[in-house]
Structure formats: structure tokens, C-alpha cells
Amino acid sequence: MLQLDDVRFGFKSRPDFLGPVSLSVCPGECWAIVGPNGAGKSTLLRLMAGLHKPRSGRISLDGVKLSRVGVRGRAKRVAFMPQATSQSHDFNARELVLMGRFPHRSLGLFESAGDVAIAERAMTRTETLCFADRLVATLSGGEAQRVHLAAALAQEPGLLLLDEPTASLDLQHQISIFSILKETASRDDRAVVVVTHDVNLAANYCTHVLLLHEGKVVASGAPAEVLSPERLEPVYGVKLAEARVGDTEQRWVFPVSKRDADGGTS
Numbered sequence: 248m249l250q251l252d253d254v255r256f257g258f259k260s261r262p263d264f265l266g267p268v269s270l271s272v273c274p275g276e277c278w279a280i281v282g283p284n285g286a287g288k289s290t291l292l293r294l295m296a297g298l299h300k301p302r303s304g305r306i307s308l309d310g311v312k313l314s315r316v317g318v319r320g321r322a323k324r325v326a327f328m329p330q331a332t333s334q335s336h337d338f339n340a341r342e343l344v345l346m347g348r349f350p351h352r353s354l355g356l357f358e359s360a361g362d363v364a365i366a367e368r369a370m371t372r373t374e375t376l377c378f379a380d381r382l383v384a385t386l387s388g389g390e391a392q393r394v395h396l397a398a399a400l401a402q403e404p405g406l407l408l409l410d411e412p413t414a415s416l417d418l419q420h421q422i423s424i425f426s427i428l429k430e431t432a433s434r435d436d437r438a439v440v441v442v443t444h445d446v447n448l449a450a451n452y453c454t455h456v457l458l459l460h461e462g463k464v465v466a467s468g469a470p471a472e473v474l475s476p477e478r479l480e481p482v483y484g485v486k487l488a489e490a491r492v493g494d495t496e497q498r499w500v501f502p503v504s505k506r507d508a509d510g511g512t513s
Contacts, residue, residue: 279449347401
């Protein structure tokens with residue numbers, strides 16, 4: 248669905264900041280983009296959404312160069328949930344989620360019964376239907392975050408892009424959101440790309456991981472290959488250990504000490 252070929256991007260002060268990145272994201276896959284602050288994770292996600300244009304290389308959506316896909320066509324196929332979402336004073340939660348249906352409305356500005364049903368299913372999945380009539384401005388940061396996810400799901404995109412969707416959430420809802428993303432990829436056969444700082448959620452809920460450091464790709468592939476202590480330690484600058492949960496296949500990585508510049512620990 249989404250193809251990146253030798254993509255590079257930079258800012259005026261850092262023209263060679265990001266890349267080269269080559270990546271294929273297919274339906275049924277849930278990709279995590281991980282790395283330290285400033286690694287280029289959000290920038291790469293915005294490139295995938297068409298909000299930045301690459302300095303060189305090619306980004307394709309269903310075989311068509313992304314820059315040639317019209318705004319409405321892109322909105323039907325790609326949903327982008329940024330790290331900072333607006334908490335408008337003018338809309339309640341249900342109205343905001345229904346905005347996700349706008350690209351699919353063929354006639355008029357009013358939603359159909361089908362649109363309402365799709366929006367309510369998305370709110371049920373994100374556990375937000377209970378405050379559907381509350382103004383978004385009155386919701387907590389975590390509640391608003393889940394409402395915006397519901398709007399993205401209601402959009403029914405082939406490709407779902409999310410920038411740190413669990414940043415404001417408690418532990419219960421962090422797990423719930425990643426379960427939804429995993430289910431959206433596997434059951435709904437959609438492509439999902441999520442930026443996250445939580446390598447353990449990425450390891451246990453995503454099918455693929457891209458590890459970035461200072462704008463460069465360190466590793467890409469299955470979580471077990473990418474999210475090992477050996478791969479992560481030089482990137483994050485900490486000594487790590489790995490553990491399994493009981494007899495399950497779940498793997499957890501946790502810091503045990505800080506690495507110094509000479510490779511020692513303290």
C-alpha cells in the first residue's frame with residue numbers, strides 16, 4: 248500500500264537530516280517507528296502522510312506517487328493522527344468523530360445513517376461512546392486522544408498513521424489502544440504505522456519495527472530482531488536487559504544502568 252524508495256528529507260538548517268529510508272507497508276501489517284527524541288520519527292510519519300515533501304526519493308500510495316494523489320482521494324485512503332490534537336470548544340465528541348466520515352460523503356454536508364453507525368462503532372471500540380455528547384474541550388487529554396482515534400477509525404482508511412497515540416493515556420488504555428491497532432491491521436486488513444516511545448508495546452503488538460537514530464535507519468524488520476538489547480543499547484545510551492513474562496511469548500526490555508561515552512556503565 249505505501250512504498251518509500253530512498254527517501255531523504257531535511258530542514259534549512261539540517262538539509263541532510265533524514266534518510267535514506269526505503270520501506271514497504273502492506274495491508275495487515277502494523278509498523279512501529281521507534282527511536283530517541285530527535286531521531287526523525289514524527290518527520291518520517293508526516294512524509295508518509297504527504298504533509299512534507301521529500302527532498303529526494305519517491306513515496307507511493309497504491310503504486311501512485313503520493314504527491315499526485317488528490318486531497319480528497321488521500322483523505323479517503325489515509326488517516327493521520329498527529330501528536331498534538333485540537334480540543335475544539337465548538338464540537339462534542341460525536342460530532343468530531345463524524346468529521347472522519349466527511350471524505351466519504353457524496354452528497355451534501357449532512358451525515359447519513361450509515362455514517363452515524365460507523366462513527367458509533369468507532370466510539371465503542373475506543374470506549375468513548377459514554378461521553379459522546381460532551382464538548383471535546385471538557386475532556387481530559389487522554390479522553391480527547393481516544394476521541395481523535397475514533398475519528399481516524401471512522402474514516403475507514405486503508406492506511407492509518409498515528410504519532411504517539413498513547414502519550415496521554417493510563418496503562419489500561421495504552422494496552423487497549425495498541426490492541427485496537429493490532430486488530431485494525433490483522434482483522435480489518437489495513438496498514439498501520441505508529442510512532443511510539445514504548446518499545447515494549449511495539450514489541451508485543453506490532454508486526455514490524457523501524458528503528459531510527461539521528462535521522463538514519465538503524466534496523467528494520469520483525470520486533471524480535473530489531474528490539475533486542477544489543478540493537479537498542481547504542482541508540483538509547485543505556486544498558487538493557489530482557490525478560491519474558493511467564494510461559495508466554497511476550498518479551499520485555501528494561502534499563503538497568505546508563506552507558507557512558509566510553510561504553511562503560513554506571
